[in-house]
Amino acid sequence: MRWGMVVDLSKCVRCYACVAACRIEHFLPMGINWPRLVAMETGGDSPTVSTYSVRCNQCKDAPCVEVCPTGATTRREDGIVTVDQDKCVGCRYCIVACPYQNRTFLSKDKDQGFFPGRVVTDFEKAGKKLYKHQIGTTEKCNFCVERIDAGLAKGLKPGVDREATPACVNTCPARALTFGDLDDPDSEVSRLIREKKGFQLHPEYNTDPSVFFIDGKIGQSDDPKVDDKPEKEPEAIGVGE
């Protein structure tokens, strides 16, 4: 079993619902985001826009796991890479080693509250009890591992049953995100990857990410022979850290 995600670039409408859902699910401090969006435009008179919803790729050969000096970052049997914040020493080697830049160091200035110095919301108070974020440690997307584990314990199927599926996937109104077992050839993710030629970001690093993209127009390969080359160099139009 290896949990994975497919992002359909042709469906994403840049609504940021995945980003918001993740913040609510994990009570994320204001200064950090686990999933992020980038929208890019190519072409001249009839531009094509592709929006990439990116997050930790849960790589099979994860550089962050290899470099972690304390064993805080580990890869589970189901392929999810997790960070044990009680073990993390905050050396940030994993952040530097991640070629996808999908890890964040939680420093004090990133956890100043939603209304710094004015009021602590009930949401924040609940978050302090339910989902502790430790300043001085590293954070990243964990595919909502708590939901998956709890769902499996109830006999639910992640990617099919909402209760066992990552919050961003449940929330996406455009159904651009699909979750499931990459090792199961009959799963929806495997079918999408197979039929729509799913690709991973920067395969040249040999990290074998568990997040795939389909229907992309740009950035699919470094090799100009196989790349869908844009008419002009891409320009970023997306915002939102």
Add this chain to the structure above:
Amino acid sequence: MEAHQWMVNYTRQTEWIDRRGIFLWIAFYAGGLGGGLYLVSLYFNSLWGMLVSWLIIAVIKGGTHLVYLGKPLRFWRIITRPQTSWLARGFIFVMLFVIFGAIQMMLTHWLPDSALEIAFKTLAGIMAFAVALYTGIILKNIKGVPFWNSTLLPILFILCGLLGGFGLSVVIALNGGDINLAAAETGSRWLLLANVLLIGIYLWRASVKEGTSKQSVLEQLRGNSAPIFWIGIVLLGIVIPLGIALAGMIANDMSTIVLVIGVVCEIIGGLALRYVVLKAGAYKPLVAKPQ
């Protein structure tokens, strides 16, 4: 639009150089300098040099690296897991050097030329070499930053550390320490030349390797890091020490103050080299071709 430049453009790493990353920069340099000085001190059998190198590694290197950690009180987790990564091994090298070096200096003081002293000199020497080397290996192993991903980097860091070590040994010799001044000067000159050669080769190889590492080189030569590269590394780290070395060879006698200025310039050059290497480390754009 600024917020996502890291996704669509070359972006440099920031964690290990910006803000508190400055501590890591100092730690990395101090490791090289301390390790280099200890090896040079072993060559000259200089107890003063060994003491200074021990202080550099134990206090500056160890201290700044601990201060950099987000959770410094958990550092014991690092030293109990040597199998995990070179960062863990590096912490262990530092700790062992501090222990072996302290025992060795006591033995040198009270039991000179004993078999035990030689044994601890060997052990501390191996650890000093490892301390000077491991920071280069840490960077070399990061595939996502092509500019660092070169076997030349650990060699460059070792040579730079030895150069700083010879420089400090000159200062120790000038202050009446147990080091031969002429030999220290000669060693310093040769290492300076070797460093110049290696920096040139390193930059050339990085510039022809692939696009992102070429961008890192351009960042140093023409970008925001250019003043530090040209003033810190080239002028202070190479031209002035080389000029002083040549003048010393011609005049056969140099004033103490000029020699000390040369050493200070060498140290600044070494610091600048580490700074620029860390600062220029860049990632490929995540989803787009570079602009």
